[in-house]
Amino acid sequence: MPTTEPDPSRPPSERATPDNLLHTRTGTEVSPEDMVLAAGRDLTPRNLEWARRKLEAEGPDCIEKMLP
Template identity: 50%
Template sequence: MPAAARNSEPGDRPVKVRTGAEQPWDPEDLAVAEGRDPTPKNVERSRRELEELGAAAIEKTVP
């Protein structure tokens, strides 16, 4: 259980844990998040990764 959820007072709304994959990602963003320069080659690699793995491509980089 996340620390924020454990520290809440009784009756408080539960804390929703967000992950990086809950928002849309562009291939350029993924390339940069992976520590790569957004060159055409790296952007294409990230595009394929997003297409093949979907949210998992982001989760493995930005949990």
């Protein structure tokens, strides 16, 4: 069962969160606001328009590409 804290008895290379647990989508709609915040930008009209265009062009999975 995953925990929020890594097991300190494990080697550092095994303490990283597995990729299958690193997801941003929860099955809900990705909003332009989500995209702007994921990009580390301020919520401005210009950035929201950028996010709308990106979502239209690439679909909601594009948010996964923006985060490590």
